[in-house]
Amino acid sequence: MRIHHLCDMSSHPPARVRFAPSPTGYLHVGGARTALFNWLYVRRFGGQFLLRIEDTDKVRSTDESTRAIFDGLEWLGLDWDEPVVYQGANLERHRADVKQLLDAGLAYRDFTPQSVLEERRSAAQARGEIYKYKREWAEIPLHEEEQRLERGDPYVVRFRVPDEHGVTEWDDLVHKRIAFPNKDVDDFVILRSDRTPIYNFAVVSDDVAMGVTLVMRGDDHISNTPKQIMLYRALGRDLPRFAHLPMIHGLDGKKLSKRHGATAVGDYQHEGLLPQAMLNFLALLGWSPGGDREVMTLAEMVELFSPEGLQRKAAIFDPKKLEWMNGQHMSMMPLTELEPVVTRAIIAAGLATGEELVARHDWYLQLVDLLRVRARVVDDIVRQAAPYFVDQITYDPEAVAKQWKDGPATLEILGSARDALAAVTSWDATTLEAELRGLAERHGIGGGKLFQPLRVALTGLTVSPGIFDVLVMQGQDRAVARLERAIDYLNNRNNG
RNA sequence: GGCGCUAUCGUCUAGGGGACCAGGACGGGGCCCUCUCAAGGCCCAAACACGGGUUCGAAUCCCGUUAGCGCUACCA
Numbered sequence: 001m002r003i004h005h006l007c008d009m010s011s012h013p014p015a016r017v018r019f020a021p022s023p024t025g026y027l028h029v030g031g032a033r034t035a036l037f038n039w040l041y042v043r044r045f046g047g048q049f050l051l052r053i054e055d056t057d058k059v060r061s062t063d064e065s066t067r068a069i070f071d072g073l074e075w076l077g078l079d080w081d082e083p084v085v086y087q088g089a090n091l092e093r094h095r096a097d098v099k100q101l102l103d104a105g106l107a108y109r110d111f112t113p114q115s116v117l118e119e120r121r122s123a124a125q126a127r128g129e130i131y132k133y134k135r136e137w138a139e140i141p142l143h144e145e146e147q148r149l150e151r152g153d154p155y156v157v158r159f160r161v162p163d164e165h166g167v168t169e170w171d172d173l174v175h176k177r178i179a180f181p182n183k184d185v186d187d188f189v190i191l192r193s194d195r196t197p198i199y200n201f202a203v204v205s206d207d208v209a210m211g212v213t214l215v216m217r218g219d220d221h222i223s224n225t226p227k228q229i230m231l232y233r234a235l236g237r238d239l240p241r242f243a244h245l246p247m248i249h250g251l252d253g254k255k256l257s258k259r260h261g262a263t264a265v266g267d268y269q270h271e272g273l274l275p276q277a278m279l280n281f282l283a284l285l286g287w288s289p290g291g292d293r294e295v296m297t298l299a300e301m302v303e304l305f306s307p308e309g310l311q312r313k314a315a316i317f318d319p320k321k322l323e324w325m326n327g328q329h330m331s332m333m334p335l336t337e338l339e340p341v342v343t344r345a346i347i348a349a350g351l352a353t354g355e356e357l358v359a360r361h362d363w364y365l366q367l368v369d370l371l372r373v374r375a376r377v378v379d380d381i382v383r384q385a386a387p388y389f390v391d392q393i394t395y396d397p398e399a400v401a402k403q404w405k406d407g408p409a410t411l412e413i414l415g416s417a418r419d420a421l422a423a424v425t426s427w428d429a430t431t432l433e434a435e436l437r438g439l440a441e442r443h444g445i446g447g448g449k450l451f452q453p454l455r456v457a458l459t460g461l462t463v464s465p466g467i468f469d470v471l472v473m474q475g476q477d478r479a480v481a482r483l484e485r486a487i488d489y490l491n492n493r494n495n496g
Numbered sequence: 497g498g499c500g501c502u503a504u505c506g507u508c509u510a511g512g513g514g515a516c517c518a519g520g521a522c523g524g525g526g527c528c529c530u531c532u533c534a535a536g537g538c539c540c541a542a543a544c545a546c547g548g549g550u551u552c553g554a555a556u557c558c559c560g561u562u563a564g565c566g567c568u569a570c571c572a
């Protein structure tokens with residue numbers, strides 16, 4: 001038992017991990033989650049979190065995408081510990097590593113033209129057979145190879161898969177043991193005829209060079225892993241540990257893509273989501289701290305993280321829960337942390353300038369505090385905040401139709417309210433409540449019958465914080481002015 | 497087709513042979529609170545894919561079946 005315990009402790013040593021996206025689009029939520037788990041591992045157990053941009057596909061890679069990856073990671077707060085590695089800069093080492101295998105006889109040149117390979121493959125498919133590469137070039141006579149080399153015949157380099165009766169296996173941190181019979185893996189290409197390395201080779205060469213000791217990535221790479229393990233061994237290098245994370249799917253169970261809505265981390269950033277909420281939500285897609293724990297700060301996730309909680313099953317991305325999560329974080333985070341995010345949105349919406357907000361800082365913080373509990377995204381706060389900033393509110397037609405239905409009666413009650421409010425000498429919630437409830441009683445109506453029309457007059461809307469809070473936040477002058485205007489509006493309507 | 501991975505409420509998940517006629521959360525429905533909307537509280541509906549084993553006992557271990565996904569490229 002005690003030994004068991006010790007094993008558990010030592011099974012999560014510090015590690016060098018990496019996140020290795022290709023810069024061919026934006027930062028995808030799936031990628032962000034992979035980055036998060038790598039980052040969490042290192043912050044929890046020690047080590048370094050590295051970033052490698054796999055830009056070997058020069059056609060599809062763009063600087064803009066690279067920028068988007070940095071921006072997304074920075075927004076989320078997933079910082080990397082060493083300078084970014086660009087795979088494209090390592091071409092010479094990739095070639096040198098291929099050369100090493102060639103010299104050792106662990107790889108060989110294949111002079112079969114690409115077109116011939118393609119023909120064979122499609123012919124096999126047409127016959128309903130499985131195409132399998134035949135090792136026809138594995139043992140060519142030296143003189144023939146030299147001859148062709150001299151002639152400048154194009155060739156690819158293939159890895160000579162060893163021990164065809166053997167099995168390549170590893171203990172995956174999330175799947176336990178996974179094994180592949182060697183006979184099921186073809187002699188795969190490691191260097192193209194244009195002398196650029198194939199993905200599986202570049203990854204191994206780079207991971208070795210970067211000293212990566214734990215490879216944590218999507219489980220779509222499980223089938224690549226035996227190839228990579230063979231490459232490590234052929235190169236005479238120690239194996240890293242592997243952890244294969246489940247995929248993220250859309251609501252329809254299919255792989256997450258653009259048609260499922262926003263899949264870029266940047267989209268959520270611009271929609272007014274909090275990075276903490278995004279991180280929390282993503283963490284729960286494929287990981288659980290055990291028990292019923294759900295809402296967590298990043299620091300708490302670091303504390304709780306363990307590969308044991310990693311899930312094997314693909315998860316479906318549910319935007320509803322993400323929104324809920326964001327609401328939770330908005331309500332629970334320190335007001336001073338939420339404030340800058342809201343301020344940016346308020347300024348962007350043109351409701352106020354930064355100077356104005358600074359000038360009434362306490363008032364402003366109180367307003368944000370009042371609004372955040374009924375918001376799910378930052379924009380909800382902005383929308384609700386308008387009546388406290390603009391001079392002229394607009395009346396929501398539905399609110400008018402519903403709460404100001406009876407013109408004369410509304411006029412009467414709002415008139416009394418205006419008089420009462422104009423006369424109030426102590427503008428605080430307690431006084432206002434006593435005043436308005438008394439007024440309702442004198443008119444022989446329930447509070448709601450007064451508060452609802454009043455709400456429309458003050459905000460133009462049917463929903464708002466409690467009416468006394470609204471009054472306090474607007475101040476006496478503005479509140480009374482709004483009532484005057486509502487009364488004018490109703491008079492005009494009745495006459496017209 | 498071959499190989500591999502996976503399989504608990506609609507969704508995210510807890511569960512590690514007896515504490516499970518399966519717990520929490522989102523979403524849905526209802527009630528409470530209440531001046532509205534949220535938030536919050538309480539309640540309801542809702543799952544161990546199927547079939548065989550192993551075992552005194554299986555959501556949990558094993559084997560099949562089915563389904564989904566991945567790899568099977570001179571893509572990454």
